[in-house]
Structure formats: structure tokens, C-alpha cells
Amino acid sequence: MCGSSRKKSSDLQDLSPDVQSEEAFSLLMEKIYKATGQDFRQYKDTTIKHRLETRLRLTNSKTYQEYINYLDKHQEEYNSIVSTLVINVTQFFRDKNDWQIIKEKVLPQIIAKSKEKKRGAPSINIWSIACASGEEPYSLAITLREILGKEIKKINIRIYGTDIDEASLAKAREGVYDKSKLEGVEPELIEKYFRKNSSGKYQVNAEIKEMVKFLRHSIVNGDNFAGFDFIICRNLLIYFTRQLQEKVYLKLYNALIPGGLLWLGRAETPVGKAAKLFHCLYYKERVYQR
Numbered sequence: 001m002c003g004s005s006r007k008k009s010s011d012l013q014d015l016s017p018d019v020q021s022e023e024a025f026s027l028l029m030e031k032i033y034k035a036t037g038q039d040f041r042q043y044k045d046t047t048i049k050h051r052l053e054t055r056l057r058l059t060n061s062k063t064y065q066e067y068i069n070y071l072d073k074h075q076e077e078y079n080s081i082v083s084t085l086v087i088n089v090t091q092f093f094r095d096k097n098d099w100q101i102i103k104e105k106v107l108p109q110i111i112a113k114s115k116e117k118k119r120g121a122p123s124i125n126i127w128s129i130a131c132a133s134g135e136e137p138y139s140l141a142i143t144l145r146e147i148l149g150k151e152i153k154k155i156n157i158r159i160y161g162t163d164i165d166e167a168s169l170a171k172a173r174e175g176v177y178d179k180s181k182l183e184g185v186e187p188e189l190i191e192k193y194f195r196k197n198s199s200g201k202y203q204v205n206a207e208i209k210e211m212v213k214f215l216r217h218s219i220v221n222g223d224n225f226a227g228f229d230f231i232i233c234r235n236l237l238i239y240f241t242r243q244l245q246e247k248v249y250l251k252l253y254n255a256l257i258p259g260g261l262l263w264l265g266r267a268e269t270p271v272g273k274a275a276k277l278f279h280c281l282y283y284k285e286r287v288y289q290r
């Protein structure tokens with residue numbers, strides 16, 4: 001595209017100065033929250049503004065105010081803007097090396113603890129927050145089956161996958177993936193836990209699918225949950241302001257049972273009061289203990 005007159009997507013300077021108006025930007029975040037219930041008000045501005053550029057360009061809006069006017073006339077644009085603002089990149093066994101620690105240390109520790117419970121059958125409650133299209137909780141279900149084998153029947157395992165993006169959750173519930181999405185999965189695991197369907201896509205087996213329940217929930221303004229042995233919250237908090245991160249880390253702390261474990265993304269670490277509450281178990285892999 002050498003010599004092209006097309007604007008670079010990140011080149012905000014070429015747009016009218018008004019596009020950078022903080023007031024109109026805040027108003028826009030407010031409108032999105034009121035219309036959709038999705039609260040991006042405390043996500044990092046830089047990420048949100050960068051992603052907004054695409055919608056501004058596609059709707060021929062030169063300023064945030066013009067985009068607000070467009071939204072007022074085209075209610076269906078709210079779906080597009082929410083899909084643009086949620087960043088739903090994910091993959092099976094993302095950060096493959098880190099899954100080694102999860103398989104060899106973290107899950108065995110959780111399994112051993114479940115067996116110490118004095119009353120009732122052993123149980124394990126797991127929450128995969130920001131699960132996108134399901135690859136992360138399904139990777140976890142596969143790993144648990146690999147570790148436990150037939151013993152899995154003796155433990156009551158519940159895995160919840162939550163996300164704010166209904167379109168991603170629909171894909172997760174379907175559990176059907178293109179071959180390209182299975183890049184991180186060992187061939188023998190594909191053989192064991194997936195079935196190729198007539199259109200050449202891969203369906204997770206019923207035994208894996210039934211281990212995970214998907215729900216729409218926002219970690220920002222959704223209900224507080226509790227009683228989890230293990231929480232996975234990877235590659236979400238990185239998009240939040242520090243203030244919001246502090247609030248959410250405390251929420252995660254309260255959602256874990258004493259001794260429960262938290263697994264974060266590679267660039268994430270508890271901040272604020274939570275930094276002192278969590279004990280770091282594996283720094284490189286970002287595994288923390290309540």
C-alpha cells in the first residue's frame with residue numbers, strides 16, 4: 001500500500017481534535033454502559049480508544065460525538081461496538097509451558113486437598129473468568145481427565161466458564177472448533193477428546209463438554225461468588241485501570257476458599273491490598289494462593 005492515502009488505524013492525529021475530547025469519550029462509555037450493561041468505563045483508555053478507531057472509521061464518524069450521534073440513529077451498532085471492545089483472543093493450552101506446572105503441581109495440590117475434606121465426597125470448584133470461546137476451561141477439563149483417569153468419577157468436579165461476551169459464550173457452549181484452533185493440543189489429546197464432524201471441524205467430546213458450565217457474568221459489576229478451590233483469570237485484568245484491578249483482585253480473593261489458588265496471565269500480578277493477601281506460589285507462571 002506504498003503511497004496510499006488510507007489512514008493508518010492508530011493515527012488519531014489525522015482526525016479532528018474533537019475526536020480526542022475526553023468529555024465525549026466519557027459520554028460514549030456511559031451510553032454503552034446504559035444501553036448494553038457492559039461497563040468499559042474503567043478499562044484502560046489507550047486500549048479502548050485504539051479499538052474505537054475501527055468503529056469510527058467504519059461508520060464514517062470523525063469524532064466521538066459524531067459516533068454518539070450515529071449510535072443514536074443505529075441501535076444495532078451497539079452490538080458491533082461491544083464485539084469490538086471485548087478482546088476475545090484465546091487458544092487451547094495458551095502459554096503451553098505454564099500448563100506443565102498446572103498439570104504437575106497445581107491441579108495435584110487441589111486434588112489432594114479435595115480428598116482431605118472430612119464430610120461428603122471430594123469436590124473441586126473451578127472458575128475460569130473471561131473464558132472467551134471456551135478453550136481455556138476445556139483445556140482444564142482435559143488436563144483433569146488426563147491426571148485423574150478413572151478416578152475422576154470419585155470427585156465431584158464443577159468448572160464454570162464466565163464471560164461478558166454472549167457471542168463467545170455461544171461458541172463455547174457449542175464446543176466446535178476449526179482445526180487451526182487446535183494448534184496447541186497434542187495429537188493424542190485431539191484423538192482422545194475431540195471428534196471430527198462432517199464439516200471437518202472438531203467437536204469436544206461429551207465427557208469434556210459436560211464438565212463445564214458457561215454463564216454470562218462480568219467480573220466488574222456482576223454478582224460476587226465464593227467457594228472456589230481454583231480461579232483462572234488470565235489476560236483480562238491487563239486491560240483494566242489500576243483502580244479497577246485493585247477492586248477485582250479483592251473480589252477474586254474473596255471468591256477463593258482459604259488456601260485456594262489463582263492463576264493469572266503472564267503480565268498480571270495482584271496489586272493494592274490484594275498484593276499483601278496473596279502468597280505467590282509460582283512467579284513465572286503467575287500462580288497465587290489465598
Ligand SMILES: C[S@@+](CC[C@H](N)C(=O)[O-])C[C@H]1O[C@@H](n2cnc3c(N)ncnc32)[C@H](O)[C@@H]1O
Pocket residue numbers: 086087088089090091094129130131132133136162163164165168217218219220221233234235236265
Ligand atoms: C483476551 S480474552 C482472554 C481469554 C482467556 N482467558 C485467555 O487468556 O486466553 C479476554 C476476555 O475477557 C472478556 N471480558 C472483558 N471484560 C470482562 C468482564 N468485565 N468480565 C468477564 N469477562 C470479560 C472478553 O469478552 C474476552 O473474552
